[in-house]
Amino acid sequence: MWDLAAYRIPQDRMPHFRTGHEWNIYPTYDFAHCLCDSLEGVTHSLCTTEFVLSRESYEWLNRTLRVCEPMQREYGRLSMTHTVMSKRKLRQLVDSGRVRGWDDLRLFTHNALRRRGVPPGAILAFIHDLGAARFDQAVRSHLETTVPRLMLVLTPLRVVIEDLGADLEGRDLDVPFSPKDPSMGRRTLRLTKTVYIDQSDFREEDSPGYFRLAPGKQVGLLNVPYPIQATGFTKDRETGGITEVEAVLVRDGKKPKTYIHWVPEGEGSRTIEVRLYDPLFRTESPGGDGFLDDVDPNSETIYKSAMVEADGFEAVKRRALAKVEGGDGQDEETPLLGLECVRFQGMRVAYFTAPMNTWC
Incomplete structure (x- = not known):
């Protein structure tokens, strides 16, 4: 030496x-x-x-x-794309008000990842595969086999099924939480005459390559025995936006090419605020003294009138909280900050958690 x-x-x-x-x-x-x-x-x-x-x-x-x-x-110092890991730069983001705080879900601090609902197993999987998989890919792979699926509509559009019939109206549909894992259990979803779909699942005019609902076109509603066909729609006179779609059941139709998610009207659904996040920075490697100018002001999108199936979420919430109270899946050294242990996949949308009574 x-x-x-x-x-x-x-x-x-x-x-x-x-x-x-x-x-x-x-x-x-x-x-x-x-x-x-x-x-x-x-x-x-x-x-x-x-x-x-x-x-x-x-x-x-x-x-x-x-x-x-x-x-x-x-x-080795960990580098992540579209974010910064330096404590000095993180403090500048917090002090300048570009993020809500050290636990803002767009950051990669420990508290932010916990509030985002990222489980410890997903972080370990990312570290083990470092260099071969990105963080978000590791998290999705972990959640895909461990969390239940629910139907969540970000921008609800009212659909009235004119001829639903007494045999189907009010019927309780038995729906699995996961199509691949029966051990996750099942929940009940009530079929109503009026349902809500996402606005992106309907167009005034059909076009080649568009496989969702349009006038005269058929699509399937997930877990509903028959497809529906749009027969008309109503528009707002001031904004020109579509406010309602009229539809009928096609009991003798062919199997539809496309199925869309939906939520029922009434007590079977709940109106909530949902937040979706994109990378905080526009470029993969923000750096230099001007890194704050690279912050994307549109990295957070808030949907204040989203809708989710109520009974399904309550079942997911009860199971998650019971699991934590029973000492299964929670590290005593890192207690949960809120309801982020309640994790689920919003079909065709994203993975969600429920920190601080907000669905993020």
């Missing part, structure tokens, strides 16, 4: 930038770091890879002085 300097003694009597002329002798990093960790009871000293050569002196000095011997371990 090479000889290491323990102290630096300024010879030119130039003032120190912090202490001025108060001290004439200063311990070096290699001398002070290991002893400070030992005195403070540190068990593992984590540092980046440029300090790997200092591990030998770190362990040797503590061992020679027969003091407590923490372990130094080096790690």
Whole structure:
């Protein structure tokens, strides 16, 4: 091992930038770091890879002085696209008001990931596959097999099925939470004469390559035994937006090419606020002093009148909270911040959680 300097003694009597002329002798990093960790009871000293050569002196000095011997371990700094990991830059984002706080769901801080509903297993899967998979891909792969599916409509459009009939109106449909995993259980979804679909699932005029609902066209409603066909629609005179679609059941039709999700009218659905997030930054590698100018002001989209099936969500919520109360799936060292343990997939939309009574 090479000889290491323990102290630096300024010879030119130039003032120190912090202490001025108060001290004439200063311990070096290699001398002070290991002893400070030992005195403070540190068990593992984590540092980046440029300090790997200092591990030998770190362990040797503590061992020679027969003091407590923490372990130094080096790690590579994690880089993520479309975000920043620097605490200094994160503080600028928070202090400038470009995000709501350190737990804003567009950040990648520990608290933000927990509020986003990212489970520990997904983070571990990402670390294990680092270099072969991106973070969001690892999270989706983990959630795909572990969370139930619900129908969620972001921009509700009223659809009235004129001839639903007494045999179907009010019928309780038995729907699985997962088409691939029966162990997730089932829930009940009541079919009503009026349902709500997403506005993007209907067009005034049909076109090639468009497979959803349009006048004279048939589509299937998920888990409903017969497809529907649009027969007309109503528009708002002032805005020109479509407010209602008239439809009929096609009991003798062919199997539809496309199925769309929906929620029932009345007590079977609930109006909620939903937030969708895109990357906080426009470019993959925001950097430099002007990184704040790269923040995308449209990275958060809020839907204040979204609708979700009520009974299904309540069942998911009860199961998730019972699992946590039973001590299954929660690390005692990192208690949950809210309802982010309530995770589900909104069909054809995204994965969601429910922090602070807001569905994000």
